[in-house]
Amino acid sequence: MSAASPLAACLRRVRAVVFDTDGVLTDSARMHAAAWQEAFDACLAAAGGGRPFDPVDDYLRHVDGRSRLDGAAAFLASRGLALPPGSPDDPPGTGSVAAVAARKEEVFTALLREGGAPAWPGSVRLLHALRGAGVPCAAVSASRHATELLSRAGLLGLFGAVVDGNEAARLGLPGKPDPALFAEAARRLAVPPREAAVVEDAAAGVEAGRRGGFGLVVGVDRSGTPGHAAALRHHGADVVVTDPGELLVPGAAP
Known part of the structure; x- marks a missing residue:
């Protein structure tokens, strides 16, 4: 990626990004x-x-x-x-x-x-920036509703893979904090975990990313509660942001 990339420096060294869905991509938490x-x-x-x-x-x-x-x-x-x-x-x-x-x-x-859940605007901007930079993305969720949520939010077409609760049941994958869901998403993107990032808002998911050997683990703290950012770091987050849009260079157009 060039120096003009809209992506923050920490993302410029990864070849793929795996996102949690609820609370990170959609306002469904x-x-x-x-x-x-x-x-x-x-x-x-x-x-x-x-x-x-x-x-x-x-x-x-x-x-x-x-x-x-x-x-x-x-x-x-x-x-x-x-x-x-x-x-x-x-x-x-x-x-x-x-x-x-x-x-x-x-x-x-x-x-x-009754109406689904909207996408978080900062996450949408980041997804488009990653697509523009040629970085493939996957969505992961323990929920069986992830594909429907992403479709209703207009995001489904931005992902090269979706690994949700239905896929976990079909493949017999254990849930977070086991890294199996994230590892399967990286496998489908044909990128080894050490060269991929995980973006996750739950402590269990952050731990899964760390245990899975992902090269970058980003924690998202939208809670506004004391201690959650610290908990994300404790469980293995390299970086904690309040919105994934913070992973874009300020003022850069995606």
Whole structure:
């Protein structure tokens, strides 16, 4: 890339970029948090009460970046609720981890069908700059809805690969913080992880990028909460930004 590249220096040394979807590319993390809040609060009420799910702190701490089942199990354990695991066929409810996860899925799907989630403008600018520089990109998500989210946001055509929850289930890939999802995305772009970057807003995802041997791990902190940027660095972020648009040279046209 030339010296006139609109990309920040840290991105000029990578050959591909793998993006997390929710919260990094699309403003959908709030929808996930709202769906989890409804599912978890119903479960807590059925168990006799307890401190409600916090859609910021509990979301970041227990479920952000994880698969539905892993996130449900982590939060319920944090509240001392020992529900049976259940099975994938459990209907939405409060009687098992799988039932709580199914309720979250039900609520999130309804929110998505109501209108989807817009793309973050800074992320869109960065994606176009990367395309202009000839840097291929992939999108990764633990959610099974990533392809629909990206399509509704008008971003799907900017990616050479999408590895979402459907692909993870089909291939038997473990969720974050295991690096398998990111590694599969890099494989599909035909770029080794050491020559690629990961852009991620969840601590579990940042850890996955670091464990996967990616050459650059960028943490995105849109939370506005004390300590989240520090948590991203602790889990392995080389750089932390509040928006991916900060990875463009100020004033440069993508």
